[in-house]
Amino acid sequence: MHTIRQDQQWVMHIDTEWAGTTIESILAEKWQLPKKMVHRWRMDKAILLNGQPANWRQPLQPNDRLSVPFFQSGSFGGHPAPPSPSILYEDDHLIVADKPAGMKTHPNEPDEHHTLLNGVCYHVSLKGDVLPVRHVHRLDEGTSGAVLFAKHEAAYAALSRLLEKKEIFRTYYAVVDGHVLKKSGTITKPIGKDRHHPSRRRISQNGQTAVTHFERVAVQDGFSLLRCRLETGRTHQIRVHLASIGHPISGDALYGGSQISKYPLLHAEKLTIPHPFVNDCVTVSAPISESIKKLFLLTFFE
Known part of the structure:
Protein backbone atom coordinates (compact mmCIF):
# COMPACT_ATOMS: atom_id res chain seq x y z
CA MET A 1 0.00 0.00 0.00
CA HIS A 2 1.35 3.42 -0.97
CA THR A 3 1.14 6.08 1.72
CA ILE A 4 2.24 9.70 1.96
CA ARG A 5 1.90 12.57 4.40
CA GLN A 6 0.12 15.68 3.11
CA ASP A 7 0.03 18.49 5.69
CA GLN A 8 -2.07 17.16 8.60
CA GLN A 9 -3.34 14.09 6.71
CA TRP A 10 -1.88 10.65 6.16
CA VAL A 11 -3.01 9.56 2.71
CA MET A 12 -3.37 5.86 1.95
CA HIS A 13 -3.88 4.54 -1.57
CA ILE A 14 -5.96 1.40 -1.02
CA ASP A 15 -4.62 -1.78 -2.60
CA THR A 16 -6.31 -5.13 -3.16
CA GLU A 17 -5.31 -6.37 0.32
CA TRP A 18 -7.40 -3.65 2.00
CA ALA A 19 -10.17 -3.54 -0.58
CA GLY A 20 -13.53 -4.54 0.89
CA THR A 21 -12.66 -3.35 4.39
CA THR A 22 -14.39 -0.32 5.90
CA ILE A 23 -13.01 2.74 7.62
CA GLU A 24 -14.85 1.65 10.75
CA SER A 25 -13.08 -1.72 10.80
CA ILE A 26 -9.66 -0.19 10.08
CA LEU A 27 -9.91 2.20 13.03
CA ALA A 28 -11.52 -0.17 15.53
CA GLU A 29 -10.03 -3.55 14.55
CA LYS A 30 -6.83 -3.13 12.56
CA TRP A 31 -5.46 -0.13 14.47
CA GLN A 32 -7.59 -0.47 17.63
CA LEU A 33 -7.59 3.27 18.25
CA PRO A 34 -9.27 4.79 21.34
CA LYS A 35 -13.03 5.19 21.05
CA LYS A 36 -12.88 8.85 22.09
CA MET A 37 -10.43 9.66 19.29
CA VAL A 38 -12.48 7.76 16.72
CA HIS A 39 -15.68 9.48 17.88
CA ARG A 40 -14.05 12.90 17.56
CA TRP A 41 -12.92 12.20 14.01
CA ARG A 42 -16.43 10.99 13.12
CA MET A 43 -18.10 14.09 14.58
CA ASP A 44 -15.59 16.40 12.86
CA LYS A 45 -15.93 14.52 9.55
CA ALA A 46 -12.15 14.57 9.60
CA ILE A 47 -11.57 11.40 7.56
CA LEU A 48 -11.81 11.86 3.82
CA LEU A 49 -12.34 9.36 1.03
CA ASN A 50 -11.22 10.58 -2.39
CA GLY A 51 -11.26 14.13 -1.03
CA GLN A 52 -14.80 14.00 0.39
CA PRO A 53 -16.21 13.25 3.88
CA ALA A 54 -16.29 9.48 4.07
CA ASN A 55 -19.03 6.93 4.64
CA TRP A 56 -17.34 4.85 7.32
CA ARG A 57 -19.33 1.70 6.54
CA GLN A 58 -18.80 1.74 2.80
CA PRO A 59 -16.39 -0.99 1.59
CA LEU A 60 -13.20 0.50 0.24
CA GLN A 61 -12.22 -0.08 -3.38
CA PRO A 62 -8.78 -0.54 -4.96
CA ASN A 63 -7.15 2.84 -5.74
CA ASP A 64 -9.38 4.69 -3.26
CA ARG A 65 -7.55 7.52 -1.51
CA LEU A 66 -8.16 7.48 2.24
CA SER A 67 -7.01 10.51 4.27
CA VAL A 68 -6.64 10.17 8.06
CA PRO A 69 -5.94 13.26 10.26
CA PHE A 70 -2.95 11.85 12.12
CA PHE A 71 -0.88 15.03 12.09
CA GLN A 72 -3.22 17.56 13.64
CA SER A 73 -1.24 20.13 15.60
CA GLY A 74 -1.01 19.56 19.35
CA SER A 75 1.13 20.63 22.27
CA PHE A 76 4.54 19.00 22.49
CA GLY A 77 4.94 16.49 25.30
CA GLY A 78 7.84 18.61 26.56
CA HIS A 79 9.24 22.07 25.92
CA PRO A 80 11.45 21.89 22.78
CA ALA A 81 15.02 22.55 23.90
CA PRO A 82 18.37 21.91 22.17
CA PRO A 83 20.41 19.99 21.49
CA SER A 84 18.81 17.45 19.19
CA PRO A 85 19.63 13.90 20.28
CA SER A 86 21.06 11.18 18.09
CA ILE A 87 18.10 9.83 16.10
CA LEU A 88 18.39 6.10 15.39
CA TYR A 89 15.16 5.81 13.37
CA GLU A 90 12.37 8.12 12.27
CA ASP A 91 9.30 8.00 10.06
CA ASP A 92 6.00 9.90 10.00
CA HIS A 93 4.72 8.10 13.10
CA LEU A 94 7.56 7.29 15.45
CA ILE A 95 11.08 8.17 16.51
CA VAL A 96 13.73 6.06 18.24
CA ALA A 97 16.35 8.24 19.94
CA ASP A 98 19.65 7.29 21.59
CA LYS A 99 19.71 8.34 25.26
CA PRO A 100 23.09 8.91 26.88
CA ALA A 101 23.66 7.70 30.45
CA GLY A 102 23.01 10.50 32.92
CA MET A 103 20.14 12.10 31.00
CA LYS A 104 16.50 11.78 32.08
CA THR A 105 14.00 10.37 29.60
CA HIS A 106 11.42 13.06 30.40
CA PRO A 107 11.01 16.05 32.75
CA ASN A 108 9.73 15.52 36.27
CA GLU A 109 9.29 19.24 36.91
CA PRO A 110 7.87 22.00 34.66
CA ASP A 111 11.19 23.88 34.54
CA GLU A 112 13.26 20.86 33.44
CA HIS A 113 14.34 21.33 29.82
CA HIS A 114 17.38 19.09 29.40
CA THR A 115 15.80 15.66 29.03
CA LEU A 116 15.67 13.36 26.02
CA LEU A 117 12.01 14.28 25.44
CA ASN A 118 12.90 17.97 25.26
CA GLY A 119 15.57 17.21 22.69
CA VAL A 120 13.26 15.03 20.58
CA CYS A 121 10.58 17.74 20.62
CA TYR A 122 13.23 20.26 19.53
CA HIS A 123 14.27 17.93 16.69
CA VAL A 124 10.66 17.72 15.48
CA SER A 125 10.17 21.49 15.83
CA LEU A 126 13.08 22.16 13.48
CA LYS A 127 10.94 20.68 10.70
CA GLY A 128 8.19 23.19 11.41
CA ASP A 129 5.89 20.67 13.10
CA VAL A 130 3.98 21.21 16.34
CA LEU A 131 2.95 17.69 17.31
CA PRO A 132 2.05 15.92 20.60
CA VAL A 133 5.33 14.01 20.72
CA ARG A 134 5.44 11.64 23.74
CA HIS A 135 7.71 8.89 25.06
CA VAL A 136 6.16 5.41 24.84
CA HIS A 137 8.46 3.93 27.48
CA ARG A 138 11.33 5.24 29.57
CA LEU A 139 14.84 4.36 30.69
CA ASP A 140 16.35 5.08 34.09
CA GLU A 141 18.54 8.18 34.17
CA GLY A 142 21.73 6.12 34.35
CA THR A 143 20.75 3.73 31.55
CA SER A 144 21.81 4.45 27.97
CA GLY A 145 20.29 3.38 24.67
CA ALA A 146 17.17 3.27 22.51
CA VAL A 147 13.95 5.01 23.58
CA LEU A 148 10.72 4.97 21.55
CA PHE A 149 8.66 8.13 20.96
CA ALA A 150 5.30 8.59 19.22
CA LYS A 151 4.91 11.61 16.95
CA HIS A 152 1.12 11.85 17.07
CA GLU A 153 -1.84 10.87 19.22
CA ALA A 154 -2.85 7.76 17.27
CA ALA A 155 0.73 6.48 17.20
CA TYR A 156 1.01 6.89 20.97
CA ALA A 157 -2.19 4.92 21.51
CA ALA A 158 -1.19 2.14 19.11
CA LEU A 159 2.40 1.81 20.33
CA SER A 160 1.36 1.87 23.99
CA ARG A 161 -1.08 -0.96 23.28
CA LEU A 162 1.65 -3.00 21.57
CA LEU A 163 3.96 -2.44 24.54
CA GLU A 164 1.25 -3.50 26.99
CA LYS A 165 0.57 -6.65 24.94
CA LYS A 166 4.32 -7.47 25.03
CA GLU A 167 4.63 -7.24 21.25
CA ILE A 168 7.46 -4.69 21.35
CA PHE A 169 10.68 -6.50 22.25
CA GLU A 269 20.62 -2.08 22.74
CA LYS A 270 17.68 -3.05 20.56
CA LEU A 271 13.98 -2.34 20.00
CA THR A 272 11.85 -4.53 17.75
CA ILE A 273 8.57 -2.83 16.88
CA PRO A 274 5.72 -4.25 14.78
CA HIS A 275 4.79 -1.02 13.03
CA PRO A 276 1.12 -0.22 13.73
CA PHE A 277 0.48 1.63 10.46
CA VAL A 278 2.90 0.05 7.99
CA ASN A 279 2.96 -3.66 7.19
CA ASP A 280 6.49 -4.08 8.47
CA CYS A 281 8.55 -4.76 11.58
CA VAL A 282 11.08 -2.10 12.57
CA THR A 283 14.25 -3.21 14.34
CA VAL A 284 16.49 -0.47 15.70
CA SER A 285 19.85 -0.87 17.46
CA ALA A 286 21.69 1.69 19.58
CA PRO A 287 25.52 1.67 19.46
CA ILE A 288 27.01 0.13 22.59
CA SER A 289 28.00 2.84 25.06
CA GLU A 290 31.67 3.72 25.24
CA SER A 291 31.69 3.14 29.01
CA ILE A 292 30.93 -0.55 28.44
CA LYS A 293 33.36 -0.89 25.54
CA LYS A 294 36.29 0.85 27.16
CA LEU A 295 36.06 -0.51 30.67
CA PHE A 296 35.71 -4.21 30.02
CA LEU A 297 34.43 -5.71 26.87
CA LEU A 298 35.71 -3.92 23.82
CA THR A 299 36.66 -7.13 22.02
CA PHE A 300 33.08 -8.44 22.05
CA PHE A 301 31.68 -5.49 20.07
CA GLU A 302 34.24 -5.21 17.29
Missing part, protein backbone atom coordinates in the same frame (compact mmCIF):
# COMPACT_ATOMS: atom_id res chain seq x y z
CA ARG A 170 13.42 -4.73 24.22
CA THR A 171 16.94 -6.11 24.46
CA TYR A 172 19.61 -4.82 26.85
CA TYR A 173 23.28 -5.41 27.55
CA ALA A 174 24.30 -5.43 31.22
CA VAL A 175 27.75 -5.72 32.77
CA VAL A 176 27.35 -7.43 36.16
CA ASP A 177 29.66 -8.21 39.05
CA GLY A 178 30.97 -11.77 39.25
CA HIS A 179 30.99 -14.83 37.02
CA VAL A 180 27.43 -15.80 36.03
CA LEU A 181 27.54 -19.60 35.91
CA LYS A 182 24.34 -20.23 33.94
CA LYS A 183 24.51 -19.71 30.18
CA SER A 184 20.92 -18.50 30.18
CA GLY A 185 17.91 -18.23 32.41
CA THR A 186 14.66 -16.50 33.26
CA ILE A 187 13.96 -14.50 36.41
CA THR A 188 10.27 -14.33 37.35
CA LYS A 189 10.33 -12.66 40.76
CA PRO A 190 7.61 -10.04 41.43
CA ILE A 191 8.78 -6.49 42.12
CA GLY A 192 7.33 -3.96 44.54
CA LYS A 193 8.29 -0.70 46.25
CA ASP A 194 10.81 -0.65 49.07
CA ARG A 195 9.08 0.95 52.07
CA HIS A 196 12.43 1.99 53.53
CA HIS A 197 13.74 3.83 50.45
CA PRO A 198 11.80 6.29 48.25
CA SER A 199 13.34 5.32 44.90
CA ARG A 200 14.42 1.72 45.37
CA ARG A 201 12.43 -1.37 44.40
CA ARG A 202 12.67 -4.86 45.86
CA ILE A 203 11.54 -8.43 45.31
CA SER A 204 8.12 -8.71 46.95
CA GLN A 205 5.53 -11.48 46.86
CA ASN A 206 2.89 -8.76 46.83
CA GLY A 207 4.58 -6.90 43.99
CA GLN A 208 3.85 -6.79 40.27
CA THR A 209 4.68 -9.69 37.98
CA ALA A 210 8.09 -9.22 36.37
CA VAL A 211 9.86 -11.44 33.84
CA THR A 212 13.45 -11.00 32.62
CA HIS A 213 15.24 -13.42 30.28
CA PHE A 214 19.04 -13.37 30.22
CA GLU A 215 21.86 -14.92 28.23
CA ARG A 216 25.53 -14.90 29.22
CA VAL A 217 27.58 -13.43 26.39
CA ALA A 218 31.04 -13.22 27.94
CA VAL A 219 33.06 -13.29 31.16
CA GLN A 220 36.13 -11.15 31.75
CA ASP A 221 38.18 -10.04 34.79
CA GLY A 222 35.51 -10.85 37.35
CA PHE A 223 32.62 -9.36 35.39
CA SER A 224 29.99 -10.93 33.13
CA LEU A 225 28.28 -9.47 30.09
CA LEU A 226 24.62 -10.44 29.83
CA ARG A 227 22.07 -9.89 27.10
CA CYS A 228 18.65 -9.38 28.69
CA ARG A 229 15.16 -9.31 27.20
CA LEU A 230 12.19 -7.88 29.04
CA GLU A 231 8.71 -9.37 28.99
CA THR A 232 7.46 -6.78 31.46
CA GLY A 233 8.56 -3.22 32.10
CA ARG A 234 8.67 -2.67 35.85
CA THR A 235 10.66 0.19 37.34
CA HIS A 236 14.32 -0.88 37.81
CA GLN A 237 13.36 -4.38 36.66
CA ILE A 238 16.69 -5.60 35.27
CA ARG A 239 18.61 -3.95 38.12
CA VAL A 240 16.45 -5.58 40.81
CA HIS A 241 16.32 -8.98 39.14
CA LEU A 242 20.06 -9.28 38.53
CA ALA A 243 20.87 -8.11 42.05
CA SER A 244 18.45 -10.73 43.38
CA ILE A 245 20.53 -13.56 41.88
CA GLY A 246 23.76 -12.20 43.37
CA HIS A 247 25.00 -10.34 40.28
CA PRO A 248 24.18 -6.63 40.61
CA ILE A 249 24.88 -4.41 37.64
CA SER A 250 28.38 -2.95 37.86
CA GLY A 251 28.25 0.71 38.83
CA ASP A 252 24.76 0.40 40.32
CA ALA A 253 25.26 1.72 43.85
CA LEU A 254 21.54 1.59 44.62
CA TYR A 255 21.48 -2.20 44.33
CA GLY A 256 24.94 -3.08 45.61
CA GLY A 257 26.98 -3.00 42.40
CA SER A 258 30.74 -2.36 42.48
CA GLN A 259 31.67 1.30 42.08
CA ILE A 260 33.66 1.13 38.85
CA SER A 261 31.40 3.48 36.92
CA LYS A 262 29.46 6.67 37.59
CA TYR A 263 26.33 5.02 36.18
CA PRO A 264 25.06 1.43 36.04
CA LEU A 265 26.54 -0.36 33.03
CA LEU A 266 23.15 -1.07 31.48
CA HIS A 267 22.42 -0.32 27.83
CA ALA A 268 19.14 -0.61 25.89
